[in-house]
Amino acid sequence: MIYKFGERLTEISQEEWEKEKCPAVFLTDSNHAEETLATAGIIYESEIQIAKIGFCKIENQQECMVGTFCIPKLLDVLGSRYRMYMFVNENNVVIVDDETFSERLISRIKRKRMHQGETKERFLYNYIAEFMSRDLEILVAYERRLLRMEEDVSQDHTDTIQNRLMPIRRELLNLRSYYDEMMDLTKELEENENGLFLNDQLKYFGTLTDRADRLMSRTSHLLEYARQVKEAYQSQIDNRQNNNMQFLTVISTIFFPLTLITGWFGMNFKDMPGLENGYPAVMALSIVIIVICILIFKKKKII
Incomplete structure (x- = not known):
């Protein structure tokens, strides 16, 4: 044609x-x-x-x-x-x-x-x-997706965040490289090294350079936003793991003295005090230890 x-x-x-x-x-x-x-x-x-x-x-x-x-x-x-x-x-x-x-x-x-x-x-x-006529519209769509993911993270709906976030980051990285190339290309046109263009027409290429620059800046901002969403997601995962570890620590702390008591009275030495009728006393001691541990944890605001 x-x-x-x-x-x-x-x-x-x-x-x-x-x-x-x-x-x-x-x-x-x-x-x-x-x-x-x-x-x-x-x-x-x-x-x-x-x-x-x-x-x-x-x-x-x-x-x-x-x-x-x-x-x-x-x-x-x-x-x-x-x-x-x-x-x-x-x-x-x-x-x-x-x-x-x-x-x-x-x-x-x-x-x-x-x-x-x-x-x-x-x-x-x-x-x-x-x-680049529709690129800004596409970048706005990326921003909305990241906003929805941030809301999901804040509401602790994190099951699919990782699978949704990784493709977005890869796509934004590709777009940022593309806009960087377009900036270099339009700058080369604007420099007019071979003198193929009229000087009073070079303003058009400057406009293209500015547009590519704005799109690249917007993409870089979205990449930073995606990084913040990832950090918020990781923070939620860390908090969840910390809560699990805290629960396990409480359980371990409570059962450690009980294990010591049962181990001690499980030796069945001939002259051990309370060997014949010490079961109620051991039960009472165990309950007292559990109550004391719970009171200490509540005072420390661990539970």
């Missing part, structure tokens, strides 16, 4: 583009990438391997700029990602995408935005902004 730059992006055929030779966006897949790059006047000597893209980054070459995108799917952050190449020269933009993700983004740009692509800078702003 070829879209001619303008206030509104207009799809044109290759024959129409070859007649006009107007600045345009080329959307293709990896099987037709070399042919499309040649048509757009972009020389790229490395091999195009979309499956091996692992980061969002920008690489400046002599006559063009090469970008790779590795975008997490917001409904499955830990799963597969959207991967694309982006090539930019003085006139044209080429996007290589083996899925329909970029096509859907451009459709949303055409449907939602009045100024869709008067220049390649404006188009790139719209295109990259669509990556």
